[in-house]
Amino acid sequence: MQVEIWSDYVCPFCYIGKRKFELALERFAHKEQIETVFRSFELDPGADPHSGKSTYSMLAAKYGMSIEKAKETTQNVAEQAAAVGLTFHFDKAVSTNTFDAHRVVHFAAEQGKEKEMSERLFKAHFTDGENVGDRGGLTALAVEVGLDAAAVTEMLASTQFSDAVRGQEEEGSALGIRGVPFYVVDRKYAVSGAQSPEVFLDTLNKAWNEKHPVFIQVNDGDTDVLCTDGYCAPDAPKS
Template sequence: MKVEIWSDYVCPFCYIGKRKFEQALEKFAHKDQIEVVFRSFELDPSADPDSNISTYSMLASKYGMSIEKAKETTANVAEQAAAVDIAFHFEGTVSTNTFDAHRLVHFAAQQGKDKEMSERLFKGYFTDGENVGNRERLAVLAAEVGLDAAAVAQMLQTDQFADAVRAEEEEGSNLGIRGVPFYVVDRKYAVSGAQSPEVFLDTLNKVWEEKHPAFIQVNEGDADVVCSDGFCAPDSSKS
């Protein structure tokens, strides 16, 4: 089964949702058969990667609220994050562009490090106050998960993976994704938002059961018969 997760690294509910999904996955009986893929989504493609505008100021300007109201709003989100053991420090975050961060995750995927890179980007932004739009900081964070910092820095100076990021964003748009986080399971079911672990687990179980109907054993005379999905055959394991 494949789970595709459209998210952005400056989206608080994407990080909270990621943790809740991971909690569900830990309880899923077939977790070793789940492929998780992170897909690109930018909340603000026009954002300045070198901005020093605080999250509080950005929210106040965007939603027409006071700085105090912005602090109150983010405090509530921080409480939700704390409930899943994530420390949010909004006082250290700034508005930034995440296009290069998404390119970096594509680079990391080539080396089997996309999940580690995604987690480090989320933690870097929300917990450590890193500007995940700054290329120098991205190279440092990449090194922390085992990637070559020089290779990352060189990649970021090119347009490598730009088409891949744009393609995923367009694909998300075509699927009707207007906000994140957004989870697509086997291109059949979707879960929108940072839902509870129970919602994620129920969805995983539902898709799994549809893909793998349970076997039903019935007795027919002296013969043991195993039936599944409209097909029956003698159980050769019986002597």
């Protein structure tokens, strides 16, 4: 069963939601049969990767609030992150462009390192205060998860995976995704936002049970009865 996650690496609720989803997955009876795929979404495609702006300045400008109000708002988010074991340092986080970060994740996916790369990017931005829009920094992060530095540098200098990133963003738009995080389970169920682990677990169970209905063969005297979903029907009469 596949779970697609549209997210951005400078989105705090994407990191919080990711952790909550992982907590739910640990409790899911069939977790080994879940394929998690990260899809590309940019909150600000026009952002300058080297603006040098703090998160506080970016929020103040974007929402017309004071720096103090921005600090107050992010403190609340940091507390939500701490509740699921994450450490957010908004005082170190910098505003940046994430297009290349998404390209690196596509490259990592080809090497079987998609999950590790995604986690490292989130941590780099929210915990370590690193610029995940800087190509040199991205290369260093990729090396940390086991990717080849020269190969990553070459990829970033090209246009490789640009179409893949844009394609997933367009696909998300076609699905009606206007904000992230957004989770799509087997293209049948959707969860929007950093919901509780219980919501994720309930959705996973619903999707799984729909895909794998339980049939129980019950012997009732001389009649074989096939039961599923609370409904029983006898077999054809025996000859």
